[in-house]
Amino acid sequence: MENILEVKNLGIDLVTRDSIRRLIDDVSFEVGRKQSYGIVGESGCGKSITAMSIMQLLSYPLKTGKGEIFFDSDAGKVDLLSMKKEIRKIRGKEISMIFQEPMTALDPIFTIEDQIIETLEFHTNLNKKDMRELALEMLNKVGIPRAEQLLGEYPHQLSGGMLQRIMIAIALICRPKLLIADEPTTALDVTIQAQILDLMNELKESFDTSIIMITHDLGVIAETCEKVAVFYAGQIVEETDVVRMFHGAAHPYTSGLLRAVTSLGDKSKSLYTIPGMVPVGGYIPKGCRFEDRCDRAKKICKNNPPELLEIEEGHKCRCWLYNESGDEK
Amino acid sequence: MWSYIIKRLLGLIPVLIGISLCIFLVLQLIPGDVISGLLGIEENPELRAQLEKKFGLDQPLYKQYWDWISKAVRGNFGRSFRTDNEIFPEIIARFKITAQLTVMAAVISCLIGIPLGILSAIKRNTWVDGIVRIIALLGVSVPNFASATLLVLFLSLVLNYYPPVGYVGFFNNASVNMKIMILPAIILGTSMSGSVMRMTRSSVLEVLRQDFIKTVRAKGASEKIVIFKHALKNGLIPIITLIGMQIGSLLGGAVVAEQIFSIPGLGLMTLTAINQRDYPVVQGCVLFIAFVYVLVNLIVDILYTYVDPRISYK
Amino acid sequence: MKTKKTLSLVSCLLVIVMVLAACGNNQEKPSDEQPEQSSETPSGDQADAPAQVLKYGVDAEPVGLDPHTVSSSSSIRIFRQIYNSLIDVDKDMNFVPSLAESWEQPDNLTYIFKLKEGVKFHNGREMTAEDVKYSFERVLNPETAAIGKSYYDSIDTIDVLDEYTVKFTLKEPFAPFMTNLTSLYGAIVPKEVVEKSGNLMQTACGTGPFMLKEWIPDNKVILVKNPDYFVKGEPKLDAVEYYIMVDESARVAALRTGNVDIIKLPASSIPLIEGNADINILEYQSNDYSYVGFNLDLDKYKDVRVRQAISLAINRQEIIDLVYEGNAKVTGFVPEAMGRWSIDYKNEELYQQNIEKAKQLMAEAGYADGFETTIAVGLLDDINATGEILQKQLEQIGIKATIQNLESGQYVDAWKNRNLEMMVGRNGAGTDPDRAVAFFFSSAGSANVWGYSNPEVDELCNQGKVIVDETERETIYKEAQKLIVNDVPNLFIASPMEYYFTRTNVEGFSPTTFDAENFRNVVIK
């Protein structure tokens, strides 16, 4: 298959003692080889848990309710969701992940060396020395000075930027096919952000991995991604390539987001904000989930949920505006 | 680190002085005195006067205290009013016994408590968890003296067994010593294990909720690694603290078990001394127990730096 | 940095170890003796059953072994096997030879004792008249703070007539003198040992059937046979081992399994053992009695009618049934065990429960609808139990009592300082009526803590002291008893039976009131 990852109508549920609530509703997308795929959306729109679900990292009370996730592993095409223990062979080796909070993402009581090597221990049978070599090499690759001594140090002794680099090192040390980066820069200050993103870009080249970049920051998308999916309230509302998203955004929400950003630039306009709130988990509108915030809503939007349709080559959108079948209603 | 230890040991001094003062004064408050205890019905003013002179109880308080403390710091706790026995060596002899009992109990409690705790943490909110927790709680909720009596009764009635009478030191006859010590150790251990289990469970759960566990999983770690290498090691601090506390409190707190199984331990010694108002013995015992207790705490604190690099005493 | 930590940790552990090690050597004495004892310890010794060792599970450890200065029963129990007094008393309260083989009394003030020859102390030296002199001088010396000093205060001089003859001269006639000589407070001890170790608390060297081998606090006391005990063929045992087992159920269990051969238990434990084929129950009548003391400073108890009313209100037999499983005798303060000295209390009018009369007396005293009071209890189970039952029984005449359960120290304090209303207690009547009567109820009696004073009684007590003729004394003390029982300074309740539970293979043990623990003829079959 030419795609590294294919997510097919994925559904994720919040299972409490007495209720099951669907947070993510049939999400589908593909990530191509060496492609970097962006997932953008406001916080709480379900992008992170989607990412988590790929590696079966969801923990109580979250679980994947339906769908498949096909991954083109060394062992051929596999459905990650149906895997049991075997998934561990994939984790960290073929798919790896970077998290939002470098500060808390590392175990505070082990040295950096331990934590880098750990991955190797799981997936290779190198001896300690080689592992160490590899670790050092990795650290240099992610641009860490004085790597030697840093190996012996503990997370709490290092800065966020450092830690994130280390996270990247850990993530890439097994040269995975796919790297999932969940808001890798959010917790860092701007200057560092840039460095990290550049780093990821160049590593992507040298390791030729695919990347799923999850963020709420369109800037990051612009910097790193080729293809983008816009999440809203647990659904993909628009999927297209970066260029088209910035210049021909179809979905009202997307354009809303863009205006919010672009208006940042010039002081003439006051900061644009999308009116209203993201529907909080639980209440799911009957029709289009964006309807109540949408300035171009039609009456049909109220009660009929729109489909995610291909409105032009490689450009999907979930909105009645682009659905002629919607017009006559 | 060293300076820290020194500081702590110095910090010990006021504590010990405080304790010695407390204990000394409390003893004065406690009704009844060693002499009435000694003479009982035979008491008459003449005898009392004699003994007060003999024990120096006719001296003013501050002087009594000073005489005692000034000797005590030189490791001379004086002689028992009642048995005229030298106190310090006696305390040491007793301490060895109690220490052995305590350690055995602690080990048993960990062997039971930690695995169960982890188990119920992993199986959180399942029936396994429920059962384990209830078992643990049973351990906590049966008074030692009841379970001990039951055990003794069961052994003697059903199996016609009772441990050898007359304590024997470990190095004199290990097997006999073990026969004597194991029962009380089990009783104490099981009752401790309950709280160990609870603590393990809650702190492991605590850790399992943290971000880095996701990272570890994302690396492809097996649950075994996640639990034992990361979760347990991170959750260790509260567990160690708890065990430390329990060991400390057992030093004198094993009284009940010591009494039922006739173990000549420190707790029993202190209790007898309290009941008999044998002032120098009580003072000696409590002071010593306190000293060891604080030492145990110090060790616990140092252990922290082991398990958690973030803690360091600079 | 880890190594550094390790260091510091280790060093801390070292501190402890060093402390122990440092003090360990002061400790050598007991520990190096332990190997022998571990061979003795009855781990699996059912095998060599006929070993002539009597294992005795006791409830408390001795508090020193000096017969002159220690009054605790847990000590007497032990040093009575080690020491002898000049004479003993048999179960009919006749004086019999012990260290003295004969004695004469030329006049009321002079007692001459002929000692047995060839009696050896445990250190091998022969006991002579000098030792007798020394022993009593030690007792009389205030420095010693001897418990029994008052017993012998009447002694004026002690003269050694020859190596085996000693003469006591009294200041004034003192009838209880002979009886007091039977007490171990007058035990004969060897001078050199006392002087060597200052006192006899930790060491013991007497003339008795057993010698102290070792005493490990709160653990055990081991006595071994005295090979040249002055009674030929005694003792038959090679050793008596006292194991301190504070907990009663532990002692019972140990007896059941044969880890110990003998224990002493209150009557309430009989049901636990009854029907066990391996265990004998031996009983004897104690000369203790349980009583209720009144604080006679309080108006309500000053009034004799109230005290009599209470005596009429209570049901002694019920108390006996509940507290002692019926195994006790209704008694006064000179219990039946004291034979001819005792009057028959059962038929005393005040001993017959009679609520009507009681109420009437209360009314006369002006307490028609009773009053509130407190009953102090403590120390012993039977004391507490008695208190709880009294509380119920007193309700019948409108006395609302609350129980005050005192911790041992408080109990003794309360007893001494009379800061209580009613108090349940237990007394030992001793062997001489002078003790039983004067010590507790003469105005001067040092155990008369109740503030009781009756001139007639005092007078009788004084006579009883000086009149040496036994029959006369008898009438005197009987008279005194009548008076006191009617004054009800205390409420006398019950004199319990005492029990030894022994393994059936223990033979030749027959406890009696005045010689409860005579192991000299015991053999293990």
Added chain:
Amino acid sequence: MKSIKRILKELFKDPMGRIGLIGVVLIIMLSVLAPVISTHDITEMYTQDKLREPCGEYLFGTDNYGRDVFSRIIYGARVSLEVGIISVGIAAIFGLIFGVISGYFEGWVDNLIMRFMDILFAFPSILLALFIVSALGPSIANTMIAIGIVNTPVFTRTVRASVISVKSTEYITSARSIGLKPASIILKHIIPNILSPFTVQITLALSGAILTEASMSFLGLGIQPPDPSWGSMLNESRKYMEIAPWLAVFPAVFIICTILSFNILGDSLRDVLDPKLKL
């Protein structure tokens, strides 16, 4: 923090919580309604019926004085609960105050408090309790005070420890940096976050208190007869365990059930209170 009603509702959702809640309520009702439920006067001695097995007349049999065990058990619930709750209450309150103070401000205050706690702590709890009681004299009140004092240091430590750990978290630092007053930081941010270890501690201490009382009466200084506390009843029954097992069984069962329900309740209470468990 949530409203009591909400908490109760959530507790009731959780089966464990339900058990615990019901258990605790039952026991409390038992002790409140003791006079109604009990069938006999607890001090009345039916001398002809000593050591009766359980039967229609005496539901739980009679003890060695012929007193009705059932009624004594019921009243015992009162005593034991009082002892448990009040003494732990004392300990918890002081523990919280001292712990928060020394944990939050550290420095010499911390030192002072903790040294003092060390002093208390260094006495073995049971001995300390015995001490206090033998000084004050055995009585229910004194027993409570004693156990309260004994438990205070434990609370202080747990609270202090968790306060310190909470304090080091970002949001407290930020709360400080925006200049919130210590008082409000403590109340709004620290207290809620130490509740979970605190509740655990309380439940543990509750059982601990009831047990300490039991052990004290075993050593002869607990609640004094004729006041029936389960501990003292259990202790008095030891002697008769083989010939009259019911004397031991019933108090034991009640002690165990009480402690169980308190602990279970505590556990699920923690799950409810602990924000980290929510999504």
